[in-house]
Amino acid sequence: MLLSLLSLMGIQATAQEVKYFKSDAFGNLYGELAENEIPINDYWVSTEKQKLLELRKIYSGTGLIGVHTAEFNANGSISRETQFIDDMLSLERVFNDDGTISSEREFIPGGAVREIIYRHKNRKIIEKEITDEQGVKSSVGYVYGFDGRLLEARESGSSSSGAGASYANETSDWVKSSTGFIVTKYNSDGKMAGREYFFNQKLQTIEEFSYENERIMHKKTSIPAALTIIEVRFNLTGQAQTEETFIDAKLVEKSEFEYFADMSLKKKITRAEGTVALIEVFKNDADAGETEKHYENGVLTMVIERKSKEDYFIETYDSGLLVVTVFFLDGRKSKEQFWKNGSLIKERIFP
Numbered sequence: 001m002l003l004s005l006l007s008l009m010g011i012q013a014t015a016q017e018v019k020y021f022k023s024d025a026f027g028n029l030y031g032e033l034a035e036n037e038i039p040i041n042d043y044w045v046s047t048e049k050q051k052l053l054e055l056r057k058i059y060s061g062t063g064l065i066g067v068h069t070a071e072f073n074a075n076g077s078i079s080r081e082t083q084f085i086d087d088m089l090s091l092e093r094v095f096n097d098d099g100t101i102s103s104e105r106e107f108i109p110g111g112a113v114r115e116i117i118y119r120h121k122n123r124k125i126i127e128k129e130i131t132d133e134q135g136v137k138s139s140v141g142y143v144y145g146f147d148g149r150l151l152e153a154r155e156s157g158s159s160s161s162g163a164g165a166s167y168a169n170e171t172s173d174w175v176k177s178s179t180g181f182i183v184t185k186y187n188s189d190g191k192m193a194g195r196e197y198f199f200n201q202k203l204q205t206i207e208e209f210s211y212e213n214e215r216i217m218h219k220k221t222s223i224p225a226a227l228t229i230i231e232v233r234f235n236l237t238g239q240a241q242t243e244e245t246f247i248d249a250k251l252v253e254k255s256e257f258e259y260f261a262d263m264s265l266k267k268k269i270t271r272a273e274g275t276v277a278l279i280e281v282f283k284n285d286a287d288a289g290e291t292e293k294h295y296e297n298g299v300l301t302m303v304i305e306r307k308s309k310e311d312y313f314i315e316t317y318d319s320g321l322l323v324v325t326v327f328f329l330d331g332r333k334s335k336e337q338f339w340k341n342g343s344l345i346k347e348r349i350f351p
Contacts, residue, residue: 067082067083067084068081068082068083069081069082069083069084073097075097077095077097077098077099078095078099079094079095079097080092080093080094080095081093081095088107088109089107090106090107091104091105091106091107092104092105092107093105096120098123100118100120100123100125101118101125102117102118103115103116103117103118104116104118108133112133112134113131113133114130114131114132114133115130115131116128116129116130116131117129124142124144124148125142126141126142127139127140127141127142128140182195182196182197182198183195183196183197183198191209191211192209193208193209194206194207194208194209195207203224204223204224204225205221205222205223206221206222206224207219207220207221207222208220208222215234215236215238216234216238217233217234218231218232218233218234219231219232219234220232226247227247227248227249228245228246228247229245229246229249230243230244230245230246231243231244231246232244237263239257239259239263239265240257241256241257242254242255242256242257243255243257250273251273252272252273253270253271253272253273254270254271254273255268255269255270255271256268256269265281267280267281268280268281269281278294278295278296278298279292279293279294279295280292280293280295281293289305289306289307289308290305290306291303291304291305291306292304292305292306299317299319299320300317300320301316301317302314302315302316302317303315303317309331310328310329310330310331311328311329311330312327312328313325313326313327313328314326314328321339321341321342322339322342323338323339323340324336324337324338324339325337325339332350333350334349334350335347335348335349335350336348336350
């Protein structure tokens, strides 16, 4: 958007005279401004000697006043970009003379700063040095092919370990994690084809994705050390439709999903192969809560009723009869009830 405003360089302005114009986001002018005019939710520019000096947008929202400013050098390239929220600098980007980004600083309320320093070769980013708001440093290096396509990106930090690899026909995006490296691969269409998770240079987990008509339709997760494969198939709207778990090539568990019209989860049914275990999870229309039911041999063994993550109760059944109910409030046990033949026989209240 900002670079498209370079078309403003053709503005006719008297030598030494600075003029101010209203502008839309695409650099189209639609009115000259007096110097003291400050349009709200509009872009405006200043020019001198037919050169664009500055693009600015004043905007308001949620009770805050923001100012987005871009400054340009004598070559017409953007040199600095800033964003202020209520007169406080929140973002600053500095650019090289050729228009490539040199640095970016995000100013976080409370005084913390997140900074990224960029290095380039042939106008492409080859390295980023990142310092987060806690002062932790990491870096990302990029490798490109002869056609200019990104082949590999490796992120490293003080806690990272492992070694990278090159892929001739795929893009690899190395992302630091708490357990080592994550390698994200992309296919020739630019879509994510898979991920590989490493710990101490050893491959732990593999994820593979397949697509149909631009939609992800299948995800396969392999855990080699556990001889486990989990396959998830998605419907045309992107929700999981089935999930199957295989151990040593044998199907051990299968889940099926149902959804409301708004695409939120309505029911999840999980069956363990080789047994008659069954788990049902479904949403409650009335209070948007969630109910989970467990069965063995067709007999109810447990019910978990959740109002929220912190507020819920668990019912335990024996031979289909309720025996214990445990209530949790704000994540802590608040009450226990003991039942026999459908009658409450004991209750404990926890402070």
